[in-house]
Amino acid sequence: MSWETVIGLEIHVQLATRSKMFCGCSSAFGDQPNTNVCPTCLGLPGALPVANLEAVRLATRAALALDLTIHRTSVFARKNYFYPDLPKGYQISQFDMPLATAGRLRIASPDRDDITVEITRLHLEEDAGKSLHDRIPEKTAVDFNRAGVPLVEIVTEPDLRSPAEARAFLVALKQILQYLEISDCNMEEGHLRVDANLSIRPANGSTLGVKQEVKNMNSFAAAERALEQLRDRQIDLVEAKQAIELTTFSAASGALRAIRKKEESHDYRYFPEPDLPPLTLADDWIADERHALPELPEAKQIRFQHEYGIRPYDADVLSATRQIADYFEAVVAAGAPPVETGKWVMGSVLHETKEDDHPVQVDPSRLAALIAMVARGDLSTLAAKRVYRALAATNDGPKAVAERLGVLQVRNEDQITAWVEAVLQARDSEVARFRDGETKLLGFFMGQVMQQSGGKADPDKVRAILSDKLQPDS
Ligand code: ADP
Ligand code: ZN
Ligand code: MG
Numbered sequence: 001m002s003w004e005t006v007i008g009l010e011i012h013v014q015l016a017t018r019s020k021m022f023c024g025c026s027s028a029f030g031d032q033p034n035t036n037v038c039p040t041c042l043g044l045p046g047a048l049p050v051a052n053l054e055a056v057r058l059a060t061r062a063a064l065a066l067d068l069t070i071h072r073t074s075v076f077a078r079k080n081y082f083y084p085d086l087p088k089g090y091q092i093s094q095f096d097m098p099l100a101t102a103g104r105l106r107i108a109s110p111d112r113d114d115i116t117v118e119i120t121r122l123h124l125e126e127d128a129g130k131s132l133h134d135r136i137p138e139k140t141a142v143d144f145n146r147a148g149v150p151l152v153e154i155v156t157e158p159d160l161r162s163p164a165e166a167r168a169f170l171v172a173l174k175q176i177l178q179y180l181e182i183s184d185c186n187m188e189e190g191h192l193r194v195d196a197n198l199s200i201r202p203a204n205g206s207t208l209g210v211k212q213e214v215k216n217m218n219s220f221a222a223a224e225r226a227l228e229q230l231r232d233r234q235i236d237l238v239e240a241k242q243a244i245e246l247t248t249f250s251a252a253s254g255a256l257r258a259i260r261k262k263e264e265s266h267d268y269r270y271f272p273e274p275d276l277p278p279l280t281l282a283d284d285w286i287a288d289e290r291h292a293l294p295e296l297p298e299a300k301q302i303r304f305q306h307e308y309g310i311r312p313y314d315a316d317v318l319s320a321t322r323q324i325a326d327y328f329e330a331v332v333a334a335g336a337p338p339v340e341t342g343k344w345v346m347g348s349v350l351h352e353t354k355e356d357d358h359p360v361q362v363d364p365s366r367l368a369a370l371i372a373m374v375a376r377g378d379l380s381t382l383a384a385k386r387v388y389r390a391l392a393a394t395n396d397g398p399k400a401v402a403e404r405l406g407v408l409q410v411r412n413e414d415q416i417t418a419w420v421e422a423v424l425q426a427r428d429s430e431v432a433r434f435r436d437g438e439t440k441l442l443g444f445f446m447g448q449v450m451q452q453s454g455g456k457a458d459p460d461k462v463r464a465i466l467s468d469k470l471q472p473d474s
Contacts, residue, residue, distance in 0.1 A: 043088030
């Protein structure tokens with residue numbers, strides 16, 4: 001039997017605010033444990049929460065970018081449960097009246113054509129603290145610095161049809177959130193957390209199967225792997241005529257481990273947060289936020305194709321991050337031809353930055369000047385790559401660096417003629433063979449002259465002068 005996989009995702013994203021969601025404590029990561037705490041985020045009696053407008057703004061931007069409807073009134077609610085890292089005994093979240101509902105994100109699926117994934121909702125909430133199991137031997141410690149840090153939760157409809165497609169969605173979502181500069185989305189620091197829900201059903205089925213959930217994946221690759229394991233496990237069960245039970249798994253160790261069964265599932269007893277008024281947003285304010293959205297990856301890709309004649313795949317690479325896209329455009333603005341600039345950015349520049357967030361060392365005007373030197377024939381492409389690497393370590397311009405490296409291309413005809421003659425004199429027998437019709441030896445002579453020049457001779461000039469000197473009557 002052939003099975004269809006159905007996946008829906010719940011993604012928590014930490015918003016890049018300076019302070020927490022409902023108090024003034026710093027939301028910095030990595031400070032000494034329990035130094036960024038106050039009566040409000042510790043849930044001490046009498047402390048009152050106040051919503052952080054900056055967090056509301058960032059959440060609104062995310063919702064607008066994902067095409068959700070922003071609700072002018074949304075309501076904070078208490079989600080009640082007991083856990084050691086939850087000092088108040090409840091988490092302030094949003095429940096039946098979330099900030100935004102009904103959006104969508106179009107992505108390129110690895111298995112199908114472009115697909116549109118419906119976004120069910122996006123709401124604001126606060127994070128819990130963090131249990132530390134490796135701090136004190138045999139004991140668990142709790143760090144409340146993270147308690148109260150602002151999060152958005154983004155929930156998708158069960159629209160994804162494979163683990164690879166789920167990963168592609170996550171990559172596209174992260175790219176947008178980074179473009180918006182609302183979160184660094186650093187998964188190692190827990191700034192982006194994914195809970196994935198998966199079920200299977202007969203191919204082309206119309207009803208949904210029983211879903212199981214998997215969490216604690218520390219990369220998108222790990223999420224894809226965990227979903228593959230969950231899918232295979234469900235298929236094995238169903239084919240063995242066993243029931244699939246509502247179960248939550250942890251993928252923290254790489255293998256799936258059941259951490260919660262249906263009977264233990266939570267009843268959170270949600271109710272509206274009595275200490276906070278409903279969150280109301282003015283239409284003008286929402287409109288201003290919409291206006292302030294940056295150009296998003298898809299729009300940028302299309303513009304790069306139309307405005308600069310960049311091919312679709314290259315436009316995709318060049319708009320992978322805002323940093324790279326802005327850099328590319330700055331080099332073009334400095335006068336370099338776009339397609340050539342694209343090649344440089346996708347080659348040497350991305351190679352130098354290695355990972356996306358390593359800063360580019362060669363400022364746009366120097367790369368533009370380097371590209372111009374190649375176009376004028378002052379540098380071979382190979383030499384230009386060497387110059388580029390050297391530019392990263394200095395503030396000098398490409399001309400000075402090329403001179404210092406001694407790689408400026410030589411186009412002086414007397415000089416090239418001298419090199420050619422030196423080679424031909426030392427190679428009489430090859431010259432004779434060439435003149436007897438073995439014309440493929442031209443490549444050999446080319447190589448010899450280039451070597452003679454230390455790689456600096458202009459190859460076009462070398463070829464012309466060689467051809468001339470190899471004529472039988474010369
Ligand atoms: P719960 O009540 O358990 O929170 P929801 O209906 O709110 O479940 O859905 C939570 C997530 O699970 C959503 O991302 C949704 O798309 C996904 N989901 C729901 N049902 C299924 C299913 N049968 N198979 C796969 N994913 C599902
Ligand atoms: Zn606080
Ligand atoms: Mg739910």
